[in-house]
Amino acid sequence: MEYQKNDLVTVTIEDMGNEGEGIGKVNGFTLFVKDAVLGDTVEARIVKNKKNYAYARLEKVVTPSPFRVTPACAYHRQCGGCQLQALSYQKQLEFKQKKIRDNLIRIGGFSPEYIDAKMEPVIGMEEPFHYRNKAQYPVGTDREGNVITGFYAGRTHSIIANTDCCLGASKNKDILEIILDYMRTCHVSAYNEITGEGLIRHILIRTGFTSKEIMVCLVINRNRTGSPKGNKNREYLPRQNELIQRLAEIENMTSVSVSINTERNNVIMGKEIHTLWGSPVISDTIHVRDMQKEGYPFTGKELTFHISPLSFYQVNPVQTEKLYSLALEYAGLTGRETVWDLYCGIGTISLFLASNAKKVYGVEVVLQAVEDARENAKRNGICNAQFFLGKAEEVLPEFYEKAGKDFDSAADMLHPDVIVVDPPRKGCDEACLQTMLQMQPERIVYVSCDCATLARDLKVLCDGGYELKKVRGVDQFGMTVHVETVCLLSKLGVK
Ligand code: SAH
Secondary structure, three states, rough: OOOOOOOOEEEEEEEEEOOOOOOOOEEEEEEEEEOOOOOOOOEEEEEEEOOOEEEEEEEEEEOOOOEOOOOOOOOOOOOHHHHHHHHOOHHHHHHEEEEEHHHHOOOOOOOHHHHHEEEEEOOOOOOOOOOOEEEEEEEEEEEOOOEEEEEEEEEOOOEEEEOOOOOOOOOOOHHHHHHHHHHHOOOOOOOOOOOOOOOEEEEEEOOOOOOOOOOEEEEEEEEEEOOOOOOOOOOOOOOOHHHHHHOOOOEEEEEEEEEEOOOOOOOOOEEEEEEEEEEOOOOEEEEEEEEOOOOOOOOEEEEEEEOOOOOOOOOHHHHHHHHHHHHHHOOOOOOOOEEEEEEOOOOHHHHHHOOOOEEEEEOOOOHHHHHHHHHHHHHHHOOOOEEEOOOHHHHHHHHHHHHHOOOOOOOHHHOOOOEEEEOOOOOOHHHHHHHHHHHHHOOOEEEEEOOHHHHHHHHHHOOOOOOEEEEEEOOOOOOOOEEEEEEEEEEEOOO
16 A cells, blocks of 8 residues: 555554664555654654655554653653663663674674574663763754753754753753853853854763763864963953853862864864863773672772873763673683784773783774873773774784784784774774784674674674674663674684
8 A cells, every 4th residue: 555745644563673763564564653662553644755665753652562661851752862762671671682683693694593592681771861971062042042052853953952861960950051051141152053153062071970070171163262362361261260160169070171173064072172170181980890790799900091071981881891891701811811902992991901911902093092091001000001093904904914024023912812892883994804814813802882883894703714602782872772782702613
């Protein structure tokens, strides 16, 4: 049966797609319904029609699914941040388990039986709200010209005014209200993406969950203003001290800075950072956990990191401890191993590994992150970690080429015991994977934030002589469709 745009159909949702959309069938015709939940029967209006399928908008839940819950946030449908708030958390975990499994089978080419034998249950969160240590709020104006801040609506740059996101730290609301109030009373303009005018573009807030330290960084659209050259009191913001005084009154405020971004692009942070008050960094501590024991208790080992506004740091610190501890467990270190940690960021995983290995080599493309990694090693008294700046797909092959010809002494580095990778969503570059295969480590630990590219890369590694031994998801991003995955591979013929 043919459907027309705007037709209203009643459909039962039998599956969910990778982006969290409900999927149902009417007369053999597949409908994708955003915001409909597995098990719902809904009325949906066709918005986009294709030959065998259509996209439809949820109009009314006729019979709610037993897995449907009341969303915590009133904006959950418009906001681009969350996709699964109406689904019970237990079902969210099942969705993520299935998403990893399906991708490994469909893209990775593994059989369902093989994956089921290797896959461990996804590690869920104890508290799936207020888990994020970082939020970046765009600043703009509403139709009446009032300054607002909040989040982008899905797939757009229109801002939904909301200072109280249920995924972020509760204190963010107070901080945002202070900044909005300052902007109103001091007549400070919000940036306008279309005209390129206006001052304040974004507000970054980061909180160290263990240290409680708070960092606020305002991304602004111009350099110093106001006073003539040579005057020491030149300011980045109008009546800057009034804002600083109010922010400094917030308990545990540690760092207030501005980031200068005058580019007309979608990149949030500018490269230049100036500390206006307090410290340039906040710190946070990550504890190693015992992943074999119920409740994953701390082992007593811990590392402290300094985080600057531009450095990458995992956004869910509670789950990060489990993610890193699992990666460490999969690495199976005894203290004698040589390990490469590719895409190492500020050296978090590298330093965890270093305390159990002979030597760790990290590779990272962002200069500031490499500098942070070296500093973090010193701060934690770790001397057996070395960091290289560059792209993994360039550093590793170049090193392998050169060292392979020139030095015998590099044998350990050329053929490490373990390689750990934690690439961004696009996964590993082919040149990186091929060099990893040439290096023939006994084990590869792959940490991934996108199980589709993970599956693609596992196929290359398994075709190249590795065997997938273990797979486990860690939910770092409750209420969203995203999930982290950790995999252990070992060289064929090695136990
Ligand atoms: N393992 C770290 C960082 C993971 S995020 C942690 O857990 O904190 C991925 C990191 O890869 C980022 O720091 C990013 O800057 C870096 N990166 C992105 N592309 C890269 C490439 N081609 N080569 C090396 N590093 C890269």
